[in-house]
Amino acid sequence: MAKWDPEAYLFGKIERWFFLLTCLLLLACGWLFGWLVHHAISIPEEDRTWTDEAALAAAELPDQAVALLRSGLEFDDEGRLVQRNPQIIDFEEFSGLKVEDPEFEEDGMILVSAYSDAHGIATVYLYDLARQKKIWEWVPDHAAILEATPSLRDKVDRGISLDETTDAKRNFRSMHPYPLEDGRLLIHSGGGVLAMLDREGRPLWTLGGKYHHSIERMADGNFILNKILPDERYPFQNDGYVIVSPEGEVLAEKSLTEILDQHGYRGLLYGVQQWEPGFYDPVHLNDAEPILADDDWVRAGDIALSSRHLSTVLLYRPSEDRIVWLQTGPWLNQHDVDYQGDGVFSIFNNNAVRTQGHFLDASLSQRLADGAAFSTVDLYRMDDGSVTPEWPEVFRREELFTQTQGLHRRLENGDYFVELQNAHQLARVGPGGVRWRYAHPLSEPGQVGMLHWCRYFHPGELDLSWMEPAAGTGIDTPEDQRQQ
Amino acid sequence: MAKQRHSMLEKLSFIKVEGWMVMVILAVGFTATMFYGWYLRHALMDPNKNWATKLAVKLCLVPDNALKLFESGLEFNADGWLVQRNPQIIDFEKFSGFKIEDPDFQDDGYLLVSAYSRENQISTIYLYDLKTQDLLWEWVPDYDAIVEMSDHLRQSRDEGISPGDTNLRDNWWCMHPYLTEDGNILTHGGYMSVMTMIDPQGQPVWTLDGYFHHSIERDADGNFVVNTLEFTPPEETETGREGLTPKDDHYLIVSPDGERLEEHSILAILERHGYRGLLHGVSGWENDLLHTNDVDPIHENDEYVQKGDLMISCRNISTVFLYRPSEDRILWLETGPWLNQHDVDYLGDGVFSIYCNNLIRGVGKREGIHGDIYTYDMKTGETATPFREIFAREEFYTPEQGRQRILRNGDAYVELTNAHEIVRISPEKVRWRYAHPVGEGEVGALHWARYFHRDELDLAWLDRIQEQPDASE
Numbered sequence: 001m002a003k004w005d006p007e008a009y010l011f012g013k014i015e016r017w018f019f020l021l022t023c024l025l026l027l028a029c030g031w032l033f034g035w036l037v038h039h040a041i042s043i044p045e046e047d048r049t050w051t052d053e054a055a056l057a058a059a060e061l062p063d064q065a066v067a068l069l070r071s072g073l074e075f076d077d078e079g080r081l082v083q084r085n086p087q088i089i090d091f092e093e094f095s096g097l098k099v100e101d102p103e104f105e106e107d108g109m110i111l112v113s114a115y116s117d118a119h120g121i122a123t124v125y126l127y128d129l130a131r132q133k134k135i136w137e138w139v140p141d142h143a144a145i146l147e148a149t150p151s152l153r154d155k156v157d158r159g160i161s162l163d164e165t166t167d168a169k170r171n172f173r174s175m176h177p178y179p180l181e182d183g184r185l186l187i188h189s190g191g192g193v194l195a196m197l198d199r200e201g202r203p204l205w206t207l208g209g210k211y212h213h214s215i216e217r218m219a220d221g222n223f224i225l226n227k228i229l230p231d232e233r234y235p236f237q238n239d240g241y242v243i244v245s246p247e248g249e250v251l252a253e254k255s256l257t258e259i260l261d262q263h264g265y266r267g268l269l270y271g272v273q274q275w276e277p278g279f280y281d282p283v284h285l286n287d288a289e290p291i292l293a294d295d296d297w298v299r300a301g302d303i304a305l306s307s308r309h310l311s312t313v314l315l316y317r318p319s320e321d322r323i324v325w326l327q328t329g330p331w332l333n334q335h336d337v338d339y340q341g342d343g344v345f346s347i348f349n350n351n352a353v354r355t356q357g358h359f360l361d362a363s364l365s366q367r368l369a370d371g372a373a374f375s376t377v378d379l380y381r382m383d384d385g386s387v388t389p390e391w392p393e394v395f396r397r398e399e400l401f402t403q404t405q406g407l408h409r410r411l412e413n414g415d416y417f418v419e420l421q422n423a424h425q426l427a428r429v430g431p432g433g434v435r436w437r438y439a440h441p442l443s444e445p446g447q448v449g450m451l452h453w454c455r456y457f458h459p460g461e462l463d464l465s466w467m468e469p470a471a472g473t474g475i476d477t478p479e480d481q482r483q484q
Numbered sequence: 485m486a487k488q489r490h491s492m493l494e495k496l497s498f499i500k501v502e503g504w505m506v507m508v509i510l511a512v513g514f515t516a517t518m519f520y521g522w523y524l525r526h527a528l529m530d531p532n533k534n535w536a537t538k539l540a541v542k543l544c545l546v547p548d549n550a551l552k553l554f555e556s557g558l559e560f561n562a563d564g565w566l567v568q569r570n571p572q573i574i575d576f577e578k579f580s581g582f583k584i585e586d587p588d589f590q591d592d593g594y595l596l597v598s599a600y601s602r603e604n605q606i607s608t609i610y611l612y613d614l615k616t617q618d619l620l621w622e623w624v625p626d627y628d629a630i631v632e633m634s635d636h637l638r639q640s641r642d643e644g645i646s647p648g649d650t651n652l653r654d655n656w657w658c659m660h661p662y663l664t665e666d667g668n669i670l671t672h673g674g675y676m677s678v679m680t681m682i683d684p685q686g687q688p689v690w691t692l693d694g695y696f697h698h699s700i701e702r703d704a705d706g707n708f709v710v711n712t713l714e715f716t717p718p719e720e721t722e723t724g725r726e727g728l729t730p731k732d733d734h735y736l737i738v739s740p741d742g743e744r745l746e747e748h749s750i751l752a753i754l755e756r757h758g759y760r761g762l763l764h765g766v767s768g769w770e771n772d773l774l775h776t777n778d779v780d781p782i783h784e785n786d787e788y789v790q791k792g793d794l795m796i797s798c799r800n801i802s803t804v805f806l807y808r809p810s811e812d813r814i815l816w817l818e819t820g821p822w823l824n825q826h827d828v829d830y831l832g833d834g835v836f837s838i839y840c841n842n843l844i845r846g847v848g849k850r851e852g853i854h855g856d857i858y859t860y861d862m863k864t865g866e867t868a869t870p871f872r873e874i875f876a877r878e879e880f881y882t883p884e885q886g887r888q889r890i891l892r893n894g895d896a897y898v899e900l901t902n903a904h905e906i907v908r909i910s911p912e913k914v915r916w917r918y919a920h921p922v923g924e925g926e927v928g929a930l931h932w933a934r935y936f937h938r939d940e941l942d943l944a945w946l947d948r949i950q951e952q953p954d955a956s957e
Contacts, residue, residue, distance in 0.1 A: 009503050010502070010503050010504040010507070011502050011503060011504065012502070012503045013500035013501070013502060013503075014501055014502070014503055014505075014506055015499070015500055015501075016499045016500065016501055019501050019505065019506055019509070022506055022509060022510065023509060023513070026509065026510070026513030026514075026516075026517070029513070029517055030513070030516065030517040030520055031543070031544070031546060031547060032547075033517050033520065033521050034520055034521060034524050034540075034543060034544030035544050035545075035547050035548070037521050037524050037525055037528070037544065038524065038528060038541070038544045038545065041525065041528045041529065042528075055521070056525070058518065059521035059522050059524065059525040060522075060525065061518065061522070062518065062519070062522040063522065265819075265820065266821040266823070267802040267803070267819040267820010267821055267822065267823065268766070268802075268819050268820060269820075270802075270820070270823050270844045271801070271802025271819065271820050271822070271824055271844075272762070272766040272767055272800070272801045272802055272803075272819065273766060273767040273768070273845070273846075274767060274768065274770060274800075274845045274846045275844060275845060275846030275847050309766070309767075310766050311761040311762075311764075311765025311766055312766075327761075328759075328761040328762050328765065328766065329758075329759070329761010329762060329763075329764075329765050330758065330760040330761055331761065331765070332760070332761065332764055332765040333765055353764050353765075353769055354767070354768045354769060355768055355769050364769050368764060
């Protein structure tokens with residue numbers, strides 16, 4: 001048997017025609033690769049073949065390598081060496097609560113949903129702002145949630161990876177948690193399963209599907225959620241709202257696409273966007289907010305809906321299948337519409353301009369804002385149709401901005417609680433400036449956990465009688481606090 | 485000598501190189517291919533392309549373009565160069581010239597057609613008498629004289645630089661020709677091009693440099709209302725990229741002598757009047773935010789409109805609005821139900837007609853899709869589609885461009901630009917069709933024709949020319 005001689009290969013003579021042919025073949029391969037990448041990007045995602053997917057995957061390799069290099073590595077639950085969870089953020093500015101207005105007496109609580117490196121999943125906790133202490137924490141039992149959800153259990157049993165979905169533990173967002181009067185907590189994964197947890201984080205019931213964005217409660221105690229609804233009439237991401245009972249029964253589903261299509265907004269739905277290859281999400285519903293009581297302007301059961309990709313907010317009356325009011329802008333790619341009563345709505349205006357497909361690129365938003373981008377809270381008045389941003393100079397000066405996501409709540413003294421999700425902080429803003437900021441600390445200094453839609457509560461808004469003394473946890477219950 | 489050449493070739497082909505060189509080339513080639521794929525992916529997803537990203541995209545399209553070249557064939561252009569057959573020559577087997585489908589109907593109008601002419605190697609304008617289907621006159625633009633008269637075109641020629649794609653003879657569209665009472669034609673090259681008034685012999689009377697595009701209309705004062713835009717070439721922006729400086733669509737009022745009288749930004753009008761959301765919030769950023777394709781003046785006062793009001797159509801936001809310049813006020817604005825529409829006309833009594841392309845941009849042709857003509861009644865806010873049935877039956881569709889005019893007897897004239905035909909239809913049937921013949925199985929691309937009722941055209945200029953002994957043969 002001939003011995004392998006590397007020198008013979010390295011310095012062996014090859015005729016030049018073969019050398020030139022190799023160069024030509026390489027050139028042709030380069031061209032073919034480029035053509036394939038172009039083809040793959042130019043067609044809808046669902047039409048891609050395995051060659052398109054392979055070409056795209058190869059073209060993404062350098063980016064993934066760089067992302068890996070930047071973020072670092074960690075071991076996942078199954079002991080595999082993987083990229084550090086993107087929910088762990090390098091953030092040097094501050095950690096925990098940072099009081100900026102020491103004169104101001106804060107007596108509220110925040111319900112924080114944020115990634116916890118200790119638990120390897122986004123957890124939810126109640127945080128007493130006055131005492132700067134956690135008073136309860138829900139750690140979702142991810143394995144039990146999978147087990148309780150037939151569609152997910154089936155995937156796991158068949159060995160189908162959840163890694164690319166928000167239903168995977170490391171991606172699970174515990175989004176926009178809604179606490180109930182008995183310690184239960186309703187959350188979803190941020191694009192996947194909906195789960196009602198008990199106070200220990202165990203699932204009481206789950207609903208498989210693509211639940212996303214806000215969770216709100218209606219006057220009758222049912223929940224209203226956002227979901228991608230399968231509907232063959234609409235060959236794109238068909239957003240709608242779903243009404244679910246506290247026991248997990250789906251009571252109603254309604255497509256926002258259908259509402260717009262059937263009420264004269266065909267132009268807005270189909271005519272104002274260059275549909276991006278692989279990104280057919282023309283509506284992007286991000287809030288369904290129920291009206292809780294009748295007044296001169298609205299009726300209990302009306303639903304305020306926010307469509308980010310149309311920069312449109314509307315008030316829909318299901319009882320009459322009627323759009324009572326719809327407005328496109330001046331808010332840009334807004335989130336979170338709240339009814340303040342007396343025909344006034346407040347809207348978290350991201351003031352963000354989208355680039356084609358690049359969600360987090362804020363460069364165009366900065367340009368439109370003439371420098372540093374800033375979000376605002378806009379007040380819309382139904383009586384005269386006026387829109388007034390609240391304290392835009394404060395939001396501009398403090399650079400309070402989030403390109404995507406974001407929440408607000410108008411507080412009793414007129415301040416605003418805001419979540420600047422992309423900036424990884426919560427803040428209370430008054431007419432003169434920021435009262436405090438909060439970023440979720442992780443075990444490593446200089447790192448915070450990604451936030452997933454938090455809530456502010458005034459004293460007395462939450463019934464915490466369900467809490468038991470949390471012996472040995474270091475977490476005080478309200479009872480403990482009172483005794484102290 | 486032949487023997488020497490043979491030995492040289494042999495020497496070049498069979499001279500030997502060491503194996504490591506092949507390996508290095510393979511490694512470099514593999515890395516370069518990976519880098520190219522990565523860069524290309526970013527380039528394709530980047531709305532703000534610079535010269536390098538554009539080059540990357542062009543490079544990957546070489547196989548597609550080669551295929552197109554193979555499919556379209558070759559021809560000699562006006563300068564004697566062998567080039568790809570002009571894309572304005574279209575393979576079209578259905579019919580050629582006029583095709584009468586309703587022989588009982590007598591059309592007594594005129595048709596002013598702008599279409600590519602192989603013979604003239606430039607888009608040419610034709611005036612037909614629909615009664616007889618005779619060609620009454622033909623305007624062949626003297627491209628060289630237009631270049632000589634236009635500062636921009638002349639300087640570009642003299643400096644040997646491109647004047648812009650649609651300013652090139654091969655691509656000059658003679659867009660939306662407007663026929664004046666003395667037989668002159670106002671036209672432009674199609675998109676972001678120079679505008680010119682030509683006389684009946686095709687000689688330029690005047691030219692205006694600028695970025696002219698889409699419709700040409702005349703107001704009640706006899707001035708022209710045209711679309712233009714303020715545009716900063718990418719290489720002149722701070723970033724060297726396009727996209728951060730949007731094309732700012734303007735309308736311009738031009739006197740019949742070519743004097744610029746007034747120019748206003750349509751983007752600014754919409755921003756000023758509360759449509760910020762529609763401009764910046766409903767799509768990923770586009771360089772061409774509005775894509776205005778029609779600014780059409782109201783000619784007479786009535787209960788609902790005033791002389792001088794402007795009907796404005798912005799394709800990229802599927803929006804039509806009525807603007808009153810005298811009060812700086814938007815009287816009505818509607819986004820849809822028309823999609824990516826063209827051509828809004830006032831029918832009187834508060835009613836407007838609009839050509840609906842029914843295009844969803846970024847989505848290919850959908851099954852069963854057809855265009856439509858909408859009417860919009862500003863009194864009630866209601867829309868109607870009186871021609872939907874025939875549009876559906878005949879599958880009339882042009883994803884881009886397109887013209888409509890509702891005629892006095894309730895018929896409609898329609899230019900299906902991308903389908904390369906002009907039709908007259910009633911709500912029930914097709915009266916006639918026209919495709920511009922340029923050869924066997926070939927027609928010329930259309931560039932916004934006009935229909936005239938018989939009493940709308942004063943052809944005294946034609947009589948005068950034809951009375952002259954050297955009248956055009």
